[in-house]
Amino acid sequence: MTASPSRGSYKPGRIREQSRELILQAAEVEFARHGFQGSTMQRIAEAAQVPKANIHYYFTNKLGLYGAVLENTLNLWDTVFNELSSNDDPADVLSRYIDAKMEFSRTHPTASRLFAKEMISGAPHLSAYLQEDYQLWFKQRMSVFDSWIKQGKMDAIEPAHVIFMIWSSTQYYADFEPQILIATQTDTLTEAAFQEAAASIKHIILKGCGIRT
Amino acid sequence: MTASPSRGSYKPGRIREQSRELILQAAEVEFARHGFQGSTMQRIAEAAQVPKANIHYYFTNKLGLYGAVLENTLNLWDTVFNELSSNDDPADVLSRYIDAKMEFSRTHPTASRLFAKEMISGAPHLSAYLQEDYQLWFKQRMSVFDSWIKQGKMDAIEPAHVIFMIWSSTQYYADFEPQILIATQTDTLTEAAFQEAAASIKHIILKGCGIRT
DNA sequence: TCAATAGCTGTCCAATTAGTCAAGATTTCA
DNA sequence: TGAAATCTTGACTAATTGGACAGCTATTGA
Numbered sequence: 001m002t003a004s005p006s007r008g009s010y011k012p013g014r015i016r017e018q019s020r021e022l023i024l025q026a027a028e029v030e031f032a033r034h035g036f037q038g039s040t041m042q043r044i045a046e047a048a049q050v051p052k053a054n055i056h057y058y059f060t061n062k063l064g065l066y067g068a069v070l071e072n073t074l075n076l077w078d079t080v081f082n083e084l085s086s087n088d089d090p091a092d093v094l095s096r097y098i099d100a101k102m103e104f105s106r107t108h109p110t111a112s113r114l115f116a117k118e119m120i121s122g123a124p125h126l127s128a129y130l131q132e133d134y135q136l137w138f139k140q141r142m143s144v145f146d147s148w149i150k151q152g153k154m155d156a157i158e159p160a161h162v163i164f165m166i167w168s169s170t171q172y173y174a175d176f177e178p179q180i181l182i183a184t185q186t187d188t189l190t191e192a193a194f195q196e197a198a199a200s201i202k203h204i205i206l207k208g209c210g211i212r213t
Numbered sequence: 214m215t216a217s218p219s220r221g222s223y224k225p226g227r228i229r230e231q232s233r234e235l236i237l238q239a240a241e242v243e244f245a246r247h248g249f250q251g252s253t254m255q256r257i258a259e260a261a262q263v264p265k266a267n268i269h270y271y272f273t274n275k276l277g278l279y280g281a282v283l284e285n286t287l288n289l290w291d292t293v294f295n296e297l298s299s300n301d302d303p304a305d306v307l308s309r310y311i312d313a314k315m316e317f318s319r320t321h322p323t324a325s326r327l328f329a330k331e332m333i334s335g336a337p338h339l340s341a342y343l344q345e346d347y348q349l350w351f352k353q354r355m356s357v358f359d360s361w362i363k364q365g366k367m368d369a370i371e372p373a374h375v376i377f378m379i380w381s382s383t384q385y386y387a388d389f390e391p392q393i394l395i396a397t398q399t400d401t402l403t404e405a406a407f408q409e410a411a412a413s414i415k416h417i418i419l420k421g422c423g424i425r426t
Numbered sequence: 427t428c429a430a431t432a433g434c435t436g437t438c439c440a441a442t443t444a445g446t447c448a449a450g451a452t453t454t455c456a
Numbered sequence: 457t458g459a460a461a462t463c464t465t466g467a468c469t470a471a472t473t474g475g476a477c478a479g480c481t482a483t484t485g486a
Contacts, residue, residue, distance in 0.1 A: 183373065
């Protein structure tokens with residue numbers, strides 16, 4: 001609203017994209033750690049190494065910034081969600097999906113944490129995104145499981161719970177990292193540790209669902 | 214520091230306990246939903262239906278209140294943690310433990326969420342509690358699993374990952390309730406839903422670990 | 427009954443922080 | 457080059473909020 005482009009035959013600068021991205025990244029880390037209210041524009045500005053007023057040039061207000069971060073993050077999630085494709089071989093599909101989710105936890109822990117915090121807070125800013133598309137996606141995947149059950153390819157377990165188990169166990173390694181580190185008495189989760197965890201999860205889920213590998 | 218009991222042969226009132234408890238309960242809900250920074254003393258006061266200044270009479274400051282809430286909560290957790298007793302029958306032990314954890318998620322969702330938020334934030338106020346005792350507990354349970362593996366009572370899976378799977382999947386139904394509600398298109402998680410979830414988790418974990426029931 | 431102690435709260439204050447703004451610097455392209 | 461558009465930022469403001477505190481009421485036990 002500050003400067004409205006009246007009829008300028010101007011170039012929609014690419015500085016814009018760079019600066020926005022820089023700020024968004026800093027904001028994601030800040031929001032994931034301290035939540036919406038707990039984050040300060042000042043700290044985000046410092047992390048992004050720009051003056052605070054510069055953030056307000058690119059984003060209308062704090063909520064707008066938060067929304068932009070959330071949207072950014074949700075696009076990432078979508079990619080991983082859709083990794084759960086339908087296929088005739090449940091062992092193959094679920095293995096891939098668990099690996100993809102686990103890889104996401106490893107490479108995008110802050111995105112996972114941001115999402116988790118939103119959920120725990122009652123998803124006040126997420127409910128808009130998680131409506132019809134999401135429910136459709138969920139229903140479709142459920143029906144794939146159902147068909148596997150009908151074909152005797154897996155045990156008769158309510159598919160929703162299987163999906164929830166995959167989500168929870170994989171996200172745990174991003175969201176609850178401090179607890180894992182303390183419990184296992186290590187100080188970083190290595191890539192090898194993630195692979196070992198993924199292997200364990202795959203073993204338990206597949207075998208636990210009666211899926212032949 | 215306001216009124217120091219110099220040498221009063223007085224009775225350490227029981228009003229104290231009541232008021233403290235009232236405030237703690239309101240604070241737990243508030244902190245679980247909005248986190249430490251996001252919570253305001255004013256809102257907690259309103260929820261507890263006491264003037265804000267009254268909270269400051271019982272608790273030194275916001276951090277002190279938060280610490281008290283956290284300590285309260287951790288005592289609850291301990292009880293459930295210790296449900297994982299050692300016993301010769303893994304099916305029995307794990308079944309009971311999963312049920313206990315699930316029951317905790319159902320009856321104490323705010324405690325679960327508070328704990329989760331702390332973890333996701335890097336456990337800044339929790340690290341003190343989660344040191345030696347916790348690590349000892351974890352090691353001991355791990356060795357129980359190891360003995361089961363040695364006795365051929367379960368598959369050779371790194372015990373830590375099994376415990377993490379139990380924790381994550383059971384806590385999920387408290388922490389990520391909004392997501393579950395949206396996905397399953399219901400508006401409350403009934404006791405029956407919890408039992409069904411517990412049954413699924415038990416099926417998958419036990420069978421997945423190769424534990425005979 | 428009556429101090430002494432414990433419990434309560436309205437009012438105020440200082441610090442933090444989101445957001446504004448206007449002036450200036452830089453970039454773009456005709 | 458130059459003027460229009462875009463970008464930058466220091467300084468300021470208003471609102472929120474944690475916390476202090478003095479004076480008050482209620483409870484207790486002798």
